[in-house]
Amino acid sequence: MDISTENLEKVNSDGGIFYVFSHEQSEMLLAGSSIDSEVPKYLDALSGKWSTIKKDDLIRLALQKNNYTRNRWVGLFVAYHDDAYRRVDLQMGRCRDCDWAGWIGTPLSYELYIFNPKEASRLFDDAKKMKPLCCPKCDGKLDKHAIWTESG
Ligand SMILES: [Zn+2]
Numbered sequence: 457m458d459i460s461t462e463n464l465e466k467v468n469s470d471g472g473i474f475y476v477f478s479h480e481q482s483e484m485l486l487a488g489s490s491i492d493s494e495v496p497k498y499l500d501a502l503s504g505k506w507s508t509i510k511k512d513d514l515i516r517l518a519l520q521k522n523n524y525t526r527n528r529w530v531g532l533f534v535a536y537h538d539d540a541y542r543r544v545d546l547q548m549g550r551c552r553d554c555d556w557a558g559w560i561g562t563p564l565s566y567e568l569y570i571f572n573p574k575e576a577s578r579l580f581d582d583a584k585k586m587k588p589l590c591c592p593k594c595d596g597k598l599d600k601h602a603i604w605t606e607s608g
Contacts, residue, residue, distance in 0.1 A: 470528035496529035524571035553596025561604035
């Protein structure tokens with residue numbers, strides 16, 4: 457199967473463009489579909505994490521293609537937060553106040569922004585200003601700056 461970028465949601469956020477996949481399109485992508493006839497690179501790392509989080513509509517797979525990716529499609533995760541999709545790194549998070557632990561999406565990973573070397577520092581500083589989410593179980597403070605959390 458081939459997915460056309462015309463059928464994907466094009467988003468310009470965090471200093472660059474990415475294409476957001478519906479969950480159905482994500483399944484096709486991870487099953488080996490090409491995008492505009494080109495097979496994306498480095499999806500294996502995303503695939504494992506995706507299988508654990510795919511039930512939540514606020515977290516999505518996306519693809520970007522720019523100078524940093526050498527004009528190849530490369531996958532990333534984005535989270536819907538404050539009315540926009542933002543680039544996130546999926547990590548394990550913990551609550552400082554209770555026993556909750558689970559996947560969180562943090563915008564505070566410098567690597568998310570190095571595709572745009574001139575703006576990376578500013579983008580990272582902007583990400584620090586995003587309002588972090590609290591623990592989904594007790595509303596306590598998490599050990600990471602999360603803008604998406606796995607539900608409690
Ligand atoms: Zn908690």
